[in-house]
Amino acid sequence: MAVKKDAVKEVAVKEAAVKTAAVKAEPVKAEPAKAAEVKKEEAPKKAPAAKKAPAKKVEPKASVIIEYAGNQIVAKDVLAAATKAFKKDNKGVTIKTIEVYVKPEENVAYYVVNGEGSEDYKVSL
Numbered sequence: 001m002a003v004k005k006d007a008v009k010e011v012a013v014k015e016a017a018v019k020t021a022a023v024k025a026e027p028v029k030a031e032p033a034k035a036a037e038v039k040k041e042e043a044p045k046k047a048p049a050a051k052k053a054p055a056k057k058v059e060p061k062a063s064v065i066i067e068y069a070g071n072q073i074v075a076k077d078v079l080a081a082a083t084k085a086f087k088k089d090n091k092g093v094t095i096k097t098i099e100v101y102v103k104p105e106e107n108v109a110y111y112v113v114n115g116e117g118s119e120d121y122k123v124s125l
Contacts, residue, residue, distance in 0.1 A: 068104035073125050078102060081123045082111035089120075 064075035082100050086093075090113075099112045102125070110122045 066102060066104065071104075071125070073102070075100075075102075078109045078123065078125065082109060082121075085123050086111065086113050086121065 066073050066075060079098070079100050083095065083098060086095065086098070093114075096114050098114075100109050101111070102109045104125070107125045108122045109125060110117065112121065
């Protein structure tokens with residue numbers, strides 16, 4: 001009987017080894033959600049679309065030139081001279097508004113600052 005017991009044990013061990021090998025050989029099935037995640041990672045990422053900067057409105061370069069008696073004066077320069085003259089004589093006063101009146105026949109420009117004018121508020125052209 002001893003031979004039979006050893007033979008039975010040997011057969012049992014071989015069957016267990018075959019079952020273990022069969023279990024190891026079976027492919028592991030991935031869950032559908034995990035497979036989708038893998039596909040997302042493998043796909044090449046698209047570069048973000050470059051945003052176009054809004055077109056800036058370009059203001060035309062403008063100037064006002066006054067011609068009289070063979071002379072030319074630029075209105076912007078007259079305004080700058082009037083502002084400078086006022087600030088020189090009235091330190092600490094803030095200019096909120098300034099209006100310039102050009103009198104070519106007298107070769108001067110009078111200015112009014114913050115609604116106040118004077119005979120002294122003038123610049124030579």
